[in-house]
Amino acid sequence: MIYPIVAYGNPILKKEAVEINEGEDIKGLIKDMFETMEKASGVGLAAPQINKGLRLFVVDSNLMIEEGSGEKGVRQAFINPIILDEYGEEYSFEEGCLSIPEIRAEIIRPEKLTIEYFDEDWNLHEEEFSGMTARVIQHEYDHLEGILFIDYLKGLKKRMVKGKLMEISKGKIATDYRMLYP
Structure with missing residues (x-):
C-alpha cells in the first residue's frame, strides 16, 4: 500500500513519535513504507511522514553513494532507534524532504553516528x-x-523559505506523489 506523504504544516510532523511495543508485527507497515518511499523517489521515510506517530523509519542510502567512494549504503528499517552518539567532522550538505517539496538547504551535521535500534525481526x-x-x-x-531540516535554518535563510512553506501547507504545490495536506 502506498501512503500519501504528510505535507509541511501537519501537526504530526512536529510531535515526538511514540515507541512501538516490542514484538509487534509491523513487517507489513515496513514494506508499505519502502514502497511509499520508492514511489516518491526518496532515500528515507519516517512513520510521521505517513501520518503515523511511531518511532520507525526506513532508509535506502544506496542512491546517495557515489560510485568508487568506498562508502557502503544500506536498505533497512530502524524500529525504536536511539542515537547514542554523533561525532566526527561536521560538514554541510544540501538536504530536502518529501514532506517539504521544492525546498532544499545546506544543513551541517556530524559525519558519523552510533545508533541502537531493532530490525523488523525485533x-x-x-x-x-x-x-x-x-x-x-x-x-x-x-x-x-x-x-524538520528547516528548523536548522536561521535568519535570512529561514525568512526566504517562509512563503514557499505557506504554499506547501495550503496544497499549492505539484508533486509526482500523493500528499496529505493539513
Whole structure:
C-alpha cells in the first residue's frame, strides 16, 4: 500500500513519535513504507511522514553513494532507534524532504553516528554509520523527534523559505506523489 506523504504544516510532523511495543508485527507497515518511499523517489521515510506517530523509519542510502567512494549504503528499517552518539567532522550538505517539496538547504551535521535500534525481526543492533548513510539516518531520526531540516535554518535563510512553506501547507504545490495536506 502506498501512503500519501504528510505535507509541511501537519501537526504530526512536529510531535515526538511514540515507541512501538516490542514484538509487534509491523513487517507489513515496513514494506508499505519502502514502497511509499520508492514511489516518491526518496532515500528515507519516517512513520510521521505517513501520518503515523511511531518511532520507525526506513532508509535506502544506496542512491546517495557515489560510485568508487568506498562508502557502503544500506536498505533497512530502524524500529525504536536511539542515537547514542554523533561525532566526527561536521560538514554541510544540501538536504530536502518529501514532506517539504521544492525546498532544499545546506544543513551541517556530524559525519558519523552510533545508533541502537531493532530490525523488523525485533533483533537489537548497535551500529556505527558514516557519510551519506549517517546523514540520511540523522534526517529521519529528527522526524521522530518532531524536528524538520528547516528548523536548522536561521535568519535570512529561514525568512526566504517562509512563503514557499505557506504554499506547501495550503496544497499549492505539484508533486509526482500523493500528499496529505493539513
